[in-house]
Amino acid sequence: MKILNKILFSGAIFTAAFLSGCSDDDYTPGEASNASGINxxxxxxxxxxxxxxxxxxxxxxxxxxxxxxxxxxxxxxxxxxxxxxxxxxxxxxxxxxxxxxxxxxxxxxxxxxxxxxxxxxxxxxxxxxxxxxxxxxxxxxxxxxxEDYVPYADGKFSDYIMSPDENPIETDQEMEYSAILNMYRLKSCWGTGTGSIIFSWEGDKVTLQSTSIATGINDATYGAITASLAEEATYDEASKTFTFPFEFLVSAGSFGIYEESYTITSLK
Missing domain, CATH: 2.60.40.2030 (CalX-beta domain)
Structure with missing residues (x-):
């Protein structure tokens, strides 16, 4: 994941640790595991x-x-x-x-x-x-x-936020379509089991269902990372590529703005 020198903070961060002691009288042992060792x-x-x-x-x-x-x-x-x-x-x-x-x-x-x-x-x-x-x-x-999402296309998702360097990580990603919603979806595109990009698409116009997405990524120091759309998402017909300019936010500030993208390689 991008390291701390990529973080732009809106203000100084202050942390404090509070330690409290406890006596033996306060100790309550946990329940013992079952003796047979069944799990x-x-x-x-x-x-x-x-x-x-x-x-x-x-x-x-x-x-x-x-x-x-x-x-x-x-x-x-x-x-x-x-x-x-x-x-x-x-x-x-x-x-x-x-x-x-x-x-x-x-x-x-x-x-x-x-x-x-x-x-x-x-x-x-x-x-x-x-x-x-x-x-x-x-x-x-x-x-x-x-839901009524069905496979629409195969493609490649390019991700910067999880990359250890300046080059994006490319993963295979299926694009889905819902006729009821008339929406497309890149499901769990950051590989966490949640954090889907859902959008409508007409020509080069791409409109996200939500401009703030919980990615499911948790930074060890700063906690949950949210992807917030910083500029309009776009589609380029020549390259068949969707571009999503996301600012990745944590409670302390910003990890920066990165252009996540999805390129269609074949239709279903």
């Missing part, structure tokens, strides 16, 4: 978006475990402010020798297009190892959205 977890990132088509009525989630010697039934809990919209199993059943199991979550008929419906799945703590270092966790935060 059951979701084989997905802790936070994920589930994109469903207009006619989809269900989606699946995969649950894994570290021990397969015996059959095992593990309680699951689903919570959501839209609990009447989802039907999730209350347990996952592993057969002997089975290390992963796919469960199905059904959705109701009332889900609106392009509305977000969050839900959480949690594995019973008695079947988890809370202090095991892992990229997978016993809690899964999902955001479910029904």
């Amino acid at each position: 059951v977890y979701f084989e997905s990132p802790a936070n994920a978006e589930v994109a469903l088509g207009p006619n989809d009525a269900e989606f699946t989630v995969t649950v894994g475990r570290n021990q397969t010697d015996n059959a095992l039934s593990v309680p699951l809990k689903m919570t959501s402010v839209y609990s009447d919209m989802f039907e999730a199993p209350t347990q996952v059943d592993f057969a002997q020798g089975e290390s992963s199991k796919t469960i199905t979550i059904k959705i109701g008929n009332g889900m609106e297009m392009f509305e977000s419906y969050p839900m959480t799945l949690v594995i019973d703590p008695a079947y988890t190892q809370a202090y095991t270092q892992s990229e997978y966790y016993p809690r899964l935060e999902l955001n479910i959205v029904k």
